[in-house]
Amino acid sequence: ISRLPNFHDPSHGKEVRREEIPVVKEFLDIFPENLPGLPPIHQVEFQIVLIPGAAPVARTPYRLAPS
Numbered sequence: 001i002s003r004l005p006n007f008h009d010p011s012h013g014k015e016v017r018r019e020e021i022p023v024v025k026e027f028l029d030i031f032p033e034n035l036p037g038l039p040p041i042h043q044v045e046f047q048i049v050l051i052p053g054a055a056p057v058a059r060t061p062y063r064l065a066p067s
Contacts, residue, residue: 018024
């Protein structure tokens with residue numbers, strides 16, 4: 001929604017302006033009218049390699065600071 005000034009709402013069959021959406025209307029200063037474009041492509045892409053069949057780690061969180 002923040003990237004499009006207007007979008008089509010199939011449930012109402014009409015085009016909806018971003019100013020008509022209640023949560024966007026409340027925070028219009030956060031949603032820019034136009035975006036400059038996509039972010040640049042980075043040489044290193046972050047990824048997590050998953051091992052097929054491995055069980056997730058099931059441990060309770062621990063406190064970092066002593067209590």
